[in-house]
Amino acid sequence: MNKVEHWYDKEYDEWERLERHKIEFDITKRYLDEYIIGENLEIFDIGGGPGRYSIYLAEKGHKVSLLDLSKRNIEVAKEKSAEKNIRLEAYIHGNALELDQYGQKYDIVLLMGPLYHLIEESDRKAAVEGALRLLKPNGIIFASFISNYAPIQDYLKGVYPIESVDELLRFLKDGVNTGESGFTTAYFTDYKEAR
Numbered sequence: 485m486n487k488v489e490h491w492y493d494k495e496y497d498e499w500e501r502l503e504r505h506k507i508e509f510d511i512t513k514r515y516l517d518e519y520i521i522g523e524n525l526e527i528f529d530i531g532g533g534p535g536r537y538s539i540y541l542a543e544k545g546h547k548v549s550l551l552d553l554s555k556r557n558i559e560v561a562k563e564k565s566a567e568k569n570i571r572l573e574a575y576i577h578g579n580a581l582e583l584d585q586y587g588q589k590y591d592i593v594l595l596m597g598p599l600y601h602l603i604e605e606s607d608r609k610a611a612v613e614g615a616l617r618l619l620k621p622n623g624i625i626f627a628s629f630i631s632n633y634a635p636i637q638d639y640l641k642g643v644y645p646i647e648s649v650d651e652l653l654r655f656l657k658d659g660v661n662t663g664e665s666g667f668t669t670a671y672f673t674d675y676k677e678a679r
Contacts, residue, residue: 486553512596512628513540519624520546520592526573528590528618530611531580531597535561535572538594542570549574549590552597581607583614590618596628600670603660632672 516537520527527548529538534557538550542565550572552558558575565572580598595615602608615625636652654660660672 509536512537516541516626519626522591525591526588526620527592527594528586528588528615529594529596530583530615531601532561532594533557533597535564535575537596538572539565539568539570542572543568546592547573549576549588551576551578551580553577553579580611580614583611583618586618588618589620589623591620591623593619593623593625596626599627600630600672603670629673629677630670632674634672 520541523545525546527538527541527546529535529541529548529550532538532550532552533554534552535550538548538561542548550558550561551574552561555577558577561572562575580595581602593615595611598611599608602611612625612627615627619625639652660670
């Protein structure tokens with residue numbers, strides 16, 4: 485079990501994060517609604533955590549499969565979807581770096597978690613390439629990142645303990661969080677790289 489998997493399996497409640505961060509959830513839903521046009525689309529939510537967006541899209545009538553690194557997140561997704569009488573097409577415990585085993589093509593692919601947990605640029609590229617390979621022609625991929633300014637904001641809010649200003653400035657320089665400062669292993673990107 486790697487650090488990120490351990491974090492979500494043992495230490496963190498991802499479902500509740502989007503309860504606390506309603507604006508993030510609502511803004512993301514707005515963009516999903518704006519760009520996902522059509523009915524009964526096939527959607528693959530890679531690194532979708534406990535399935536917040538998967539369940540939301542399934543409620544809209546889409547056929548959604550969820551993949552996440554955390555077994556606990558997959559179990560939470562099953563529980564939360566059952567509470568809403570929603571059944572996702574698949575609940576997969578898997579890794580965004582091992583997408584070659586999936587052959588189905590999707591209208592929409594969500595890659596809204598893995599990219600900010602992959603430290604190496606080659607891994608981020610592999611995850612994006614794997615997700616693109618799973619898209620149907622003219623399909624849409626949604627990807628998300630955490631800004632390298634986010635740790636500064638979290639520090640000012642007192643969310644995570646940061647040892648020094650130098651540590652905060654390092655996030656602006658290299659974007660790498662090794663997981664010692666309260667959050668798990670993460671990569672914080674700058675706006676140029678996200679483009």
